[in-house]
Amino acid sequence: MGRENALLFIKLLHTAVWSFFVFIIFYVVYSGISGKITPFTWISIGLVVGEGLILILFKMFCPITLIARKYSDSKKENFDIFLPNWLAKYNKIIFTTIFLIGVLLVLLRFYNIL
Template identity: 30%
Template sequence: MVAIKTFHTAAWFSIEACVCYVLYTGLVGRTNRHVGTAAAVVAGESLVFAANGFRCPLTELAERYVAERGSVTDVYLPDWFAHNIPAIHAPLLPLMAYLHLRNLRRASARGQSLRR
């Protein structure tokens, strides 16, 4: 279980860093290729989560080896936060998309292309 929780926490932290980066750059008006890479990570994670019935595959793995369904937190985060991550992040996804689409429209209106 320690290995699963450690791996899941590291994966969550890296994805969360991408979420924060995409959100921050959207707010400050920077859209570039690095944002595209971070957004691809966030989108990929979201697709895996949705394809698995809106449950993390690592949670199912932890439940298979350690506990009964719904009785395990498989990440080193406070339980209340771990269980509410989808509700916290769901509104951020369309917000991030809106901010970067806005940035791209503004750059296009000024005749600029994406910055590296």
């Protein structure tokens, strides 16, 4: 597999993983808004927390990004994923904020405060 094909595969994989996490983050928000808290809500929260721990372990870099670096010298934020550059740059801030709001809503619903 050539460098371009390897990087294309990595970008597709990274985009799929990113999409999965965006889906479960919004599922957490949906659960908090609707009050429909299911085992999948708690599993989703656990998966996102696990992802956060992995990012901390890798100094705030996704391990997929580190693999992609072997195939590209690009300085762009989105060299390893099919996202607009601005979204790739602010991805962690945007989705961490959305996730924390979702978790807060879930906890407020779970403890019947909301």
